[in-house]
Amino acid sequence: MSPVREMKALGPEDPKDHFANLAIEGSDALDEIRNELIRTHGDGKNRTEKTWGIQEAAVMVGRSVPWLRENDPDAPKNEVGHGRWTLGRINEIRDKIGTRVTRPAGAETLIIAFSKLKGGVGNTTSCAHLAHFLAKMGFRVLVIDFDPQGSMTQLVGGVNPDASIDMEDLPNEALLNDPKSLQYTIRKTYFHNVHLIPANQMLQDLELGLNQQFMNENDDEFGVPFHKRLKEGLEPIKDNYDMVLIDCPPSQGSLTMNALGAANALINPIRPMLLDRASYVMYTRSLSSFYEFNPDIQIKYHRLLISQFKNVKDPIMQGKAIRKLYGDLVLSNTIMDSQEIKNASGRLETVYSLDRPVGGRDSYKRALHSLDSVFNEMVDEIFYLWNMEAGNDE
Ligand SMILES: Nc1ncnc2c1ncn2[C@@H]1O[C@H](COP(=O)(O)OP(=O)(O)O)[C@@H](O)[C@H]1O
Ligand SMILES: [Mg+2]
Secondary structure, X not given: OOOOOOOOOOOOOOHHHHHHHHHHHHHHHHHHHHHHHHHHHEOOOOEOOOEEOHHHHHHHHOOOHHXXXXXOOOOOEOOOOOEOEXXXXXXXXXHHHOOOOOOOOOOOXXXXXXXXXXXXXXXXXXXXXXXHHHHHXXXXXXXXXXXXXXXXXXXXXXXXXXXXXXXXXXXXXXXXXXXXXXXXXXXXXXXXOEEEEOOOOOHHHHHHHHHHHHHOOOOOOOOOOHHHHXXXXXXXXXXXXXXXXXXXXXXXXXXXHHHHHXXXXXXXXXXXXXXXXHHHXXXXXXXHHHHHHOOOOOOOEEEEEEOOEOOOHHHHXXXXXXXXXXXXXXXXXXXXXXXXXXXXXXXXXXXXXXXXXXXXXXXXXHHHHHHHXXXXXXXXXHXXXXXXXXXXXX
16 A cells, blocks of 8 residues: 555546636736736837837838938937837838839739638738738738637737727627627737737637527528628728738637638648648538538638648658649748747747847748748739739739
8 A cells, every 4th residue: 555645636626616716827827928028018008019120121111221311310219219110100101102012903802711620730820920921011901810719819919818808899799780880899909000800718609699690590680691790891891901811710610601701812721740631631621511502702812821841851741742732722932830930929929020039030030031931922922813803914
C-alpha cells in the first residue's frame, strides 16, 4: 500500500461551480493582458491609431523621403521630434498627387468569406493581416467577425470582446429582425479605414436564433431567407468599402451559411498537412451542396491559401500534393509559419500594426515578405477582375 499523502483533486465535486470559477479566473487573467496592452498602446481606453515614420510613409505615398519632408512639413512629431504619419494623412497626400489605389469605377465591392471546416488553420490570422494590408494600400475595408470566439475582434478591434462588447453592439438583432439596421453595428478600429462588426460569445445566440427561424419556417417574415440576412444587411453598406472580409467560424452552421450567402469571393486557408487536406475534401462537398441549393450565387474569385508553411520535407511534400490536386486555385505564394506572426497575435496585433518587431528584425522582415507576397498576388488578381468588370482594357 502506498503511504497516505495529500492528493490533488482528481475531479470536481460540483462541475458547475468548478467550470464557472475557471471561466472567471481565465477571463480575469485575459483582461489583465488586454488592459495592459491598452494602457501601453493608447489613452487608457482605446488603442491609439497606428502611425508610420518618414521612411515607410514616403514609400506608401510613392515619393522620396526629401519630397515628403518638403511637401508635408507639418506632420505631427513624436517625443524625439521625428514626424509620424497616420494612414489618414498618407491617404490625403495620395489623393492629392494621384498615387492612391482605388477600386475602378464600375467594379463591385468584393465580399470575401474566409472559410474552412477545421479550427486552427490560420483563417482569422490571414484575414486580419489581409485587412491591414489592404487598408495600408489605401483601400477601405470592412471586417465582419462571425466567430463567437471573437479572435478577430481582439486582433483587429483591439478590444476585449467579453468586457467591451454588449449585445446591442452585435449584429444579432439586425440579422434576426431588421437586416437594414446592420450599419449600426459597424465600429472604427485603431487602424484607419478598417471598420469592424464585432463578435463575442453572445453571437452564438444569433446562430441559434437563425436556426430557430429556419425550423419554424417563419424565415419569410420579411421575405429574406435565414441565410441571406447578412447579404440583405450589407446591401446599403457595401459600396462604402472596396472589400468586405468575413471571418467564418469552424462550422457549417447558420453564421457560415450567411457568410456564404453574402460573399462573391471565397478564400480557404489550408495548412500543408494531410489531415487538413482531408478536412478540405469534406468541406468542398458541403460547399457543393450549399451552392446547389443557391444557384443564384456567383463566386467571382476562389483561392486556396497555404498557410503556416514550413520549408521542410513534410510540408513541402503536402504543399506539392495540394498544388497538384487544385492547380491554379492555389495561390503561388504561401504564408510561412512565422514566430513573428505568433508574436503579433500574442499582443493582439498583426505584423502590419506592430510599431516595431517583437522578435528579431530578420524574423519580422521574413514575416512581412511572406504576407506581402501572398496579398500582392491576390490584389493583382482582384484588379484583373475589377478591370474586366469596369470594362477597362488591361
Ligand atoms: N502563419 C502563421 N505562423 C505562425 N502561427 C500562426 C500563423 N497563422 C496562424 N498562426 C497561429 O495559429 C493559431 C490558429 O490561428 P487562427 O488564425 O486563430 O486559426 P483559425 O481562425 O483557423 O482557427 C493561432 O495561435 C495563431 O497565432
Ligand atoms: Mg478563427
